[in-house]
Amino acid sequence: MAAAETALVSSSSLETGPAPAPESTGTGAATAATSPATAAARTGSEAMVSKAALATKLLSLSGVFAVHKPKGPTSAELLNRLKEKLLAEAGMPSPEWTKRKKQTLKIGHGGTLDSAAGGVLVVGIGRGTKMLTSMLSGSKRYVAVGELGRATDTLDSTGKVTEEKPYDKITQEDLEGILQKFTGNIMQVPPLYSALKKDGQRLSTLMKRGEAVEAKPARPVTVYSLSLQKFQPPFFTLDVECGGGFYIRSLVSDIGKALSSCANVLELTRTKQGPFTLEEHALPEDKWTIDDIAQSLEHCSCLLPAELALKKPKPEESHEQVLSCEYITLDEVKREDDVIKTC
Template sequence: MESAPGRTLASRLLSFNGLFAVQKPKGPTSAAVLNLLREKLLAEAGMPKPSRRKRSQMLKIGHGGILDSTAAGVLDQITKDDLENVLQKFTGNIMQIPPLYSALKKDGQRLSTLVKKGEFVETKPARPVVVYNLTLRNFKPPLFTLDVECGGGFYVRSLVNDIGRELSSCATVRELTRTKQGPFTLEEHALSEDKWTIDEIGQSLERCMLLLQAEPSRKKLKTELSEEHTLSCEDK
């Protein structure tokens, strides 16, 4: 028979409804992080681990945006002035072609999954995106770091690729960190894995929902990305 404290935790967990921030570690996919979070909460509440099919039905958890995996590569001679001048061309309302390695789908399957299988995937057409701010934070050839504040549907991988092309070379992302999603910041709001507990999430839900209510004019969450990566290029 389930103990009274167990029933209390389970009831509280299943009553949660709203948004809160989670710190995604480097390595696992966004989906893997959600699965781990779900397993930890169910275990704490003393609830049985559901089958894969019923996992999302028992405790529904979603995310507000997929974070990409890391990538790496090599740079030829590009100056700081060269790079800063190019960045101006990618600020404001721009057109961007989504990368093949993405969560966009074709015939119900993610493009990234099809690419991994070695299948031919056609490039999606360019679409409008917005970059509110794009600044060079650090430049130590062959590495540099960018801060990107952008709207929804934006791909940092495509931005980096386009920057490389504009410099008559190529570039890839080595490391990417999202520092802000709407009003939620990594430093102030995101829960690290050691705080993925029912109590901590309950408190975080209250704080985050109050934060959203304080900004009623915000119709769509704006994403700010801090891109800390090694970009590299090679001679063509």
């Protein structure tokens, strides 16, 4: 499961316009004589006004927040699910609002988690998508469960077993003693199954096709802290805080080799990304509503450095947002797997 740092930005066209004014209700006997058809029309009109207000509020959201990604969907699939829920809540798009001025909902995620991993996924909405670069260059924290004695081609439990070695003589002291070797500024070889590219295609895609792929050279990465939380052979649990471009799968595999055995990742959870923590800031799916996200954006604004505070939009910016298709890195040093993708 890679800690490869990528961000994805997508857009959806929202059609908004002046909300239809509710029909006059009249007074006195006229009110009492209102026909069922008129009442139904009034109810429909009020519902439309409500949806228009929600759409306007959705388009006004800007900033960075976090969601809780479960195991299963990819980060991109989760982003689409989030976007669809917000559009549905706002009643967008609506056939009744055709021919009206369109605006674009811009939403993106940063710091991709593999489908088998879960935890904090940082999301930018509106002008907040432009903040992902600075926000995601900070540290990340993970809890990883490794398995000794078994290696796979993907370096995690989703892959094919490529090697098995004994582990029964490995003690907790052996494991704790080896961790210091992987702390600080170290060199790390990325996994073959990764978002790194060769000739414009991901290595993982080439591997799945059965094509021969050479490992990328080792590159400098940073591990701020690394500790053993639990050891029940063959399983061990690590708490890792690292910088950008770091792969937990490679770490676990390298630890196995250093112990004269082998290892792969069974479970991976990102508990912190930048200032966002899983317990305090990550919204579960039942909180993916316009109001909950608005509250989260307000709550999380105090986490941002002053220089990243969102400025009030200029008048012309409030009329129509445009998705900028650009490639930018998420780390100070550009990496092939550290890009914002647009779709």
